[in-house]
């Protein structure tokens with residue numbers, strides 16, 4: 029696509045040859061070669077921990093390769109610091125958000141490349157430039173907003189703007205769509221196509237096949253730090269890519285639903301509302317998985333936090349197991365048997381410098397400490413090892429510091445933490461964000477098995493196919509209210525229509 | 538990040554505002570308390586231009602050190618060697634001058650160069666050897682104090698009359714040193730809010746890894762901040778030599794400039810983790826401590842109670858900021 033014949037003959041915009049990179053206990057990259065031409069979108073896929081982020085960090089000057097060379101426009105270069113990569117026109121959206129929470133959006137977008145003369149900042153230019161990008165994404169916050177007060181999706185948009193404000197010749201996006209809803213994703217993909225037409229070399233990393241196949245010209249698969257293969261998009265299929273990633277055929281992606289015996293609801297919310305949501309009413313039964321869908325800002329995240337007491341309901345009623353309750357803090361909720369997998373694992377989910385095992389045990393300690401002091405040798409401690417294996421956390425060892433794990437494996441640890449606690453209601457916000465297909469399937473199976481054991485699961489997800497695939501029922505939110513409920517087997521169109529609030533019908537033809 | 542903020546609807550995104558509000562309130566309350574105390578103890582003479590100048594004058598040494606400490610803390614570091622460096626500056630200045638006017642410039646330059654060197658050493662130990670800044674600067678401070686105490690037992694030398702202009706010279710009713718402190722505050726504020734260096738200071742303190750990924754040479758920023766912090770301490774040493782007419786190896790330690798400077802920075806709303814805060818907050822903390830001292834002196838209250846109250850104020854301030862932002866703890 030895009031690249032004409034004459035361009036194809038020229039040296040690629042960048043080429044990485046025989047890259048090897050090791051960390052204590054892991055070979056993250058082993059003899060990997062990867063390249064991208066001007067005007068090409070090259071997708072990179074692989075399981076969690078396959079080495080995708082490491083590869084682009086090598087390109088970005090964050091990590092230095094143990095072996096191998098990097099060529100830019102045919103000339104070998106050494107990139108010892110992100111600044112040097114930047115000087116060569118390489119711009120990277122990193123997987124882990126790296127914003128300054130206390131600074132404004134404009135400050136964040138221009139961090140490290142502040143405009144101005146003689147070391148003086150040109151604040152007007154910063155604000156104007158930031159506003160331009162925010163408008164392009166249809167953002168509802170301004171350049172003066174404090175980054176830390178934005179939602180995860182909004183922060184993601186800021187990260188994207190940060191990488192785009194300077195005219196990159198090479199743009200790398202490490203899971204840019206993980207936190208975005210469908211509308212925002214469409215905008216981003218449109219932008220990617222536009223940049224490709226302008227001749228930017230683009231690397232696109234995502235676990236969502238749909239997005240990959242929507243923009244990529246070429247797809248490269250990594251597995252366990254090794255290159256599996258590179259295919260032109262036209263000559264491959266999602267099934268083949270998944271097979272290359274996982275090493276086998278992936279069957280029964282979504283687990284089968286089981287007919288459930290109707291019983292008393294474990295959770296009832298009536299007329300629930302707070303600052304962000306209004307008039308919420310629904311029931312949740314033991315043994316079912318209910319998915320909450322909706323656009324970013326529709327209040328679906330707020331609903332999860334309200335139930336968990338992180339941003340409690342201020343109006344309405346909540347009944348858990350037949351008793352009227354009002355959890356005002358997460359601890360209240362945990363005591364009531366409500367678990368919560370956060371969508372912002374960095375800010376609140378994980379203790380980054382502690383080990384995988386410590387993190388997995390965290391929630392359990394939170395309540396158990398009231399009665400006793402469980403060590404890692406406590407009976408349930410062994411259960412954790414088992415669970416970590418089941419959700420397939422890949423680490424050099426469970427004693428490894430969690431910040432050194434790949435993004436997807438961090439997410440799995442958070443999930444294991446809550447499964448270990450066995451709450452009767454498990455609320456999951458974006459449980460599979462940044463998780464590879466095989467692990468997703470494993471998590472779906474785990475959640476289904478969990479529901480089958482008589483527990484109730486409420487998942488809040490921006491991934492529509494996922495919501496439809498695993499849920500027994502779908503709740504769709506729009507502008508802080510429940511727009512409707514759909515049974516299993518609903519189509520994406522049904523959900524989108526509800527989530528958009530039937531705007532099409534209201535608009536004059 | 539505040540838990541509730543993470544899910545805030547877009548329209549509710551918080552905008553940074555009122556950076557002036559807390560410092561202004563602190564200053565106003567402190568001065569009001571000072572006036573009330575003066576009136577209550579029938580020392581109304583203190584409520585005059587001279588009274589206020591005297592009040593500010595007594596804060597100059599702490600103020601200059603704290604301006605430097607603000608930088609160190611903003612980049613996510615801290616400096617415990619400042620008190621010793623103040624002593625080193627004062628002693629070296631008076632010892633080299635020995636009352637001779639023509640040694641004023643060389644001695645001052647030497648003190649400042651030495652301070653800068655100590656600051657760079659602090660910065661390199663923190664960034665290159667990756668020693669925790671508390672330990673690194675504590676160590677450097679102990680080494681310096683050891684050398685100083687071994688070499689000088691008492692007041693060493695003296696400064697010439699001309700050098701005392703630094704501390705005692707006046708412009709109208711105000712002293713030169715007060716003007717110097719506010720000029721430094723103004724310059725630092727401009728540097729932090731209007732320059733690329735300032736932006737990099739906040740970035741480095743706010744998210745070191747993110748700043749590095751954004752292409753900022755964070756180690757360089759930390760070293761520079763430490764250098765400026767030590768320069769401020771050295772300058773304070775010169776000021777004390779000028780004010781006391783000589784320098785002794787205990788002047789810094791007696792002023793408790795290390796802990797007090799950290800205290801006023803924190804009272805001013807700068808977060809110990811770095812990346813948030815600023816100059817005017819620090820200055821308001823300095824004025825608060827100055828007023829507190831004056832009030833207790835006027836009331837003739839025991840120095841121990843003063844310490845207790847200072848400690849309580851530091852803790853209360855941090856708690857108040859933490860409550861306001863519902864999350865970050867200094």
Ligand SMILES: Nc1ncnc2c1ncn2[C@@H]1O[C@H](COP(=O)(O)OP(=O)(O)OP(=O)(O)O)[C@@H](O)[C@H]1O
Nearest residue numbers: 051056076077078079080081082432433434435436
């Ligand atoms: N700084 C580090 N120290 C030690 N090990 C690391 C470090 N960074 C990455 N690793 C390890 O290198 C391997 C590759 O990680 P990487 O982050 O590149 O995976 P990934 O393909 O991006 O996965 P994901 O899809 O989960 O983001 C993992 O085993 C990870 O634990």
Ligand SMILES: [Mg+2]
Nearest residue numbers: 081123434435
């Ligand atoms: Mg990754």
